[in-house]
Amino acid sequence: MRLRSGQAGALFVLAAFFLLLPQFVTSSYWLGLWTLTLFYALLGQSWNLLGGYGGQVSFGHAVFFGTGAYVSAVLQVKFGFNAWAGAAVAVAAGGLVGAFLGAVSFRYGLRGSYFALVTLAFAEVFRVLVNSWELTGSGFGMLIPLRPGAAHLQFTDRTWFYYLILALLAAACALVWWIERSRFGAYLVAVRENEDAAQALGIDCFRVKVVAITLSGALASVAGVFYVQYFLFVDSHIGYGPAMSVNALLAPLIGGAGTLFGPLIGAVALGALSELTTLALGKTPGVNLLAFGVLLLVILRFLPNGLMGLFRGRA
């Protein structure tokens, strides 16, 4: 709630590192890896806002990611929207889905694993729906036509994608930083810590949680929009599949849930681990997931506050 002295220093180092990175990383392979790492950090930050700060653990964050990806794709392909306009609508749609899901599940007092299961179920329902609906490309998925140029949110020079995701992540972190210090952030943490006590202090827990899930949904759909522009493709498994939901929570859990830099640190750690396992064990599909699982177990056992727990006494 008050200024943490470490944050300013860490911010400066991080900003300098990530801004200058493309000067040193010239191979497109490595630049692509860093771009995806920052993408996962953004997705993780969206999960972190709801799950880390608010304590509402979602197992279905793909429902927001997929909504961002699909709405922007469908609007561009089927309705001739400009990519930027489609992106704006997609982010609003992600927030709306968040507000709806939150209103429905929090109204009936769903908490903990029950809430997690409802989010998972929603993501699965959406996956089945887009997989069978012609408008959403059914089983084939959606291909975005190649239209290079910033006006279409497509870049031939991949460095621009790197800077785009860096800017989006920075904006998301700034939002979370601001929330962390705001009255709303204090309410959110109070709800996570003890809802009954929060209520006794006059905090409207329902409203706080719905606002949090709305913001989280909008942020995750920003990641979805980016994904579609970067790969120019999305299908039901990428958009609404459980893999994206797991990716959304892995980075913050490993980096430190409920901390500003947790998702970024977690994403970097996971990216590095993924590369190392590929180096050591070859490109066998799924072997990096195995390593992620082991890392998650080790972290949860020895560092319940994530890697950020190494830097600070408490989460």
Place this chain on the structure above:
Amino acid sequence: MLAVDGLHAGYGALRILRGLDMRIERGEIVAVLGANGVGKTTLNNTLCGLIRPTGGAITWLGEPIAGARPERIVASGLIQVPEGRRIFPNLTVRENLELGSYRRARRNRDRNLERVLIWFPRLGERLRQQAGTLSGGEQQMLATGRGLMGEPQLLILDEPSLGLSPRMVDEMFGLIRRINAEGVTIVLVEQNVVQSLGIAHRAYVLENGVFALSGPAAQLVADPRLKQAYLGL
């Protein structure tokens, strides 16, 4: 200050409170006594807006508040310290206290913090400590202090002696009396009859959803019906 008339409340078909009348005057300590399961906590939650009453009226500072939203009731200065030391375990003692002043009296936060730390000096020694690491008595002090951070006009303490050692109970009750002496009206919802009557001005004895007895504390102590009502003999 607070008037309750013919209050009925319950959960679904379960009727817990069946026609309560109660008056609280400014500056008093009023004890609400009763054994387990007679409706003490239900009364508490109804006053704070967590449960909507099914009948009757609650008048607070001249305004009807039956069925009002809990946020509004807290903002108007009727603050509850919930049963069982509901603190925020992973936050520091200071952060816990500060959370008490968001909804009300935010501008006076520093002054109120100072005041709370004079009442509870042990909290002052532990401001940067995680609240979950405090002892039971200290957690109760923290929950009470957090309630006081909102400058309550009326503070409802739900079972402040619950699970505390006898020495800690003495200390806690001494502090309640002191807080009251400095101008905070207090409703003390308790099972601990003897000690509550020791510090209260008046008391209500709740039995199966109705007040079986009420009156000045000094009179009730000597009343043989108290034992009867309390033990259900």
